[in-house]
Amino acid sequence: MGLDMYLHATRYESNYKFQIAENGENETFKTILQTVGGYVSPEVPSVEVSLTIGYWRKVNAIHNWFINELADGKDECQRIYADRSELERLSETCKAVLADNSLAEKLLPTGAGFFFGGTEYDEWYFEGLKNTVAQIKEALALGSNWGFYYQASW
Secondary structure (H helix, E strand, O other): OOOEEEEEEEEEEEOOHHHOOOOOOOHHHHHHHHHHOOOOOOOOOEEEEEEEEEEEEOOHHHHHHHHHHHOOOOOOOOOEEEOHHHHHHHHHHHHHHHHOHHHHHHHOOOOOOOOOOOOOOOHHHHHHHHHHHHHHHHHHOOOOOOEEEEEEEO
16 A cells, blocks of 8 residues: 556557558557457557556655646546656756755655655655656657656555
8 A cells, every 4th residue: 555656658559541551551550459469440440558667656756746747736546648848857857856955845845645655855755766767768768659647546
């Protein structure tokens, strides 16, 4: 029990005739269907792939950032869309705090919650920021055709 946090990458692929290559097939779409062994209606030839690419446990400052910056303060374990520029902004904020620890409370404040982890600005806090920078770097390396969602469970 506690604050578990996930970053998901999603990608939409379609085999609609107006969206495919001249050869008449979206090879990525075809490969996905062959891999998962699924069926897709010919009337709606599309799939969405979702990968869990990031995970944090009780890094409440990062959770608070997503809630306050991207969800208007609403914290209901909902999926929160984060575009590439927002992930880059979070990474840059983490880097700024790591470079000058005195900025922690101002830029990435901790937040209390039921089993949300500690609220001190200690080694666990800063390790969480380093981990966040690394996870965002990997996420952004996926390429521009991926979208991102954050979701917490507590």
